[in-house]
Amino acid sequence: MPNSHSTTTNGGKPENWYASWFDTPYYHILYKDRDYAEAQLFMDNITSYLNLPENAKILDLACGKGRHSIYLNQLGYDVTGADLSENSINEASKYANETLHFQVHDMREPWEEKFDAIFNLFTSFGYFESDDDNFTTLKAIHDSLSEYGFAVIDFMNVDQVIQNLVPSETKSVDGIDFHIKRYVEDNHIVKEIKFNDDxxxxxxxxxxxxxxxSDFESMMDQxxxxxxxxxxxxxxxxxxxxDSERLIMVFK
Incomplete structure (x- = not known):
């Protein structure tokens, strides 16, 4: 499970964890060793599977600092990277060019322009407390596709993740010891990250x-x-x- 958010030091769980955690430098420190070669292989495979036209317009939804948007743009596509985190978008915007744009955007909101492909990668879905918000996000993705456009949601395979959940571990990165606990609560997979700095x-x-x-299938039916x-x-x-590592869904 890649992504994370929300600080509290008082032990209470914040509502919108993603609005704070993704905006901290610590998020990027903890995950800086992600396997981007694997991610690029995925981009190569999925764009060739979708047989996207040259100059296709792609939306990278929840793009973080834009690493995958940048790679898709290098493959020749016209890419928009969108994320709720202003810090991430500021960072990503340093790489913007005529065919690579970044903007702060809430994934629940549909876009006025239509895209040939929308990618929502590395478990960047299902953050919201409310099922309605998850449904709204799915609908917004669907409504932002061009007539012949495809969407790809790359999610964790929940069954495999729960089966292999590592309950606790400590990761030391850049002199910070991140104490990580994982558990299932209220049909959510929770990762608790504690550390001390300065x-x-x-x-x-x-x-x-x-x-x-089957949850995605019933939302999609609806x-x-x-x-x-x-x-x-x-x-x-x-x-x-x-036993699959991922749950990758392609729809139109």
């Missing part, structure tokens, strides 16, 4: 709804969305409920 204690949470393929294909990893192999 004699100050911090506590952040990542909290993602434990959405299964939204009038046609699910075209489901893959289980970045090499686009078949999805297996018990």
């Amino acid at each position: 004699a100050q204690d911090f506590c952040f949470y990542e909290k993602v709804k434990a959405l299964t393929l 939204a009038g969305i046609y699910l075209l294909d489901v893959f289980g990893d970045y090499k686009l192999r078949k999805f297996h409920k018990n």
Whole structure:
């Protein structure tokens, strides 16, 4: 599970963890060793599978600092990267050019322009407390596609994640010891991240709804969305409920 957010030092869980945690430098420190080669392989595979036209307009939704947007742009696409985190968008905007744009955007809001492809990558879905908000996000993605456009949601495979959940570990990065706990609560997979820096204690949470393929299917049915294909990893192999690493859904 990649992403995380929300600080409280008083032990209470913040409502919108994602609005604060993603905006801190600590989020980027903790996850700086992510496997971006694997991510690029995924971009290569999915764009070739979708057979996108040259200069296709792609929306990278929840783009963070824009690393995947930048790579998609290098492949020749006209890319917009969008994220709720102003800090991340400020950082990403340093790489903007005529065919690569970044803007702060709430994924629940549809876009006026239409895209040939919308990518929502690395479990950047299911952050909201309310099921309605998750449904609204799905609908907004659907409504922002061009007539022949495709959307791709790359989510964790909840069954496999819960089966293999590491309850606690400590990761030391840049001299900071991140104490991480993982557990399932109220149908959410929760990651609690505690650490001390400059004699100050911090506590952040990542909290993602434990959405299964059947949860997505019923949301899609309700939204009038046609699910075209489901893959289980970045090499686009078949999805297996018990052991696939990812749940990658393609719809139009």
